[in-house]
Amino acid sequence: MKVIKDLYYSEDHEWVKVEGNEAYIGITDFAQEELGDIVYVELPEVDEEFEEDDEFAAIESVKAASDVYIPVSGKVIETNEELLDSPELLNEDAFKNWIIKVELEDKSELDDLMSSGEYEEFVSEEE
Template identity: 65%
Template sequence: MEVKNDLFYSNDHEWVRVEGEKAYIGITDYAQHSLGEIVYVELPEVGDEFAAGDVFSVIESVKAASDSYLPVSGKIVEVNEELSDSPQLVNEDPYGSWIVVVEMSDKSELDDLMNAQEYEEFCSKED
């Protein structure tokens, strides 16, 4: 399982990369491995607003469909359209294949997320 040191992690297995006021969000290596072969990623609309913890995407694999929860509140400013035609990119490169970019409305919510070490410990308890 790969965990990147420069990201934040949720207990729902989403990662967050912060660039200024924007948060790039995707699912972790642990999540994609658990799901198996991903066949569909439902994307929200640009302009949609979500609170932290809201479902923003559904990811379907050959095994199951799984909700993805937004780790931080904000407005969707970009969606990764590439995933519509090539959802398997999430399996191939989970940390390079972000799902959405959010303009964060409350950066302090990042304090509720885990760092890499905390996330690795969290995952070790789930196995």
């Protein structure tokens, strides 16, 4: 399982990469492994606003369908449109292929998320 340092992680297996007041959000390598072959990704609309822990996307695989929850509040400023035609990109590299980019509403929410080390420990307890 791949975990990248300097990202934030949620208990729902999403990652957050912060750049200034913006954040890229995707699913972790652990999440894509659990889902199996991903066949469909439903994306939110640009300018849609979400509160921390709201459902913002859905992912379907050959094994299951799963909702994706936003780990921080914010407004969607970009979606990864490539996932609409090629949802399997999440299986190929879950960290390179983000799902949405948001304008952060409250950076202090990042304090509620896990570091890479904390996330690795969290996942090892789940396995």
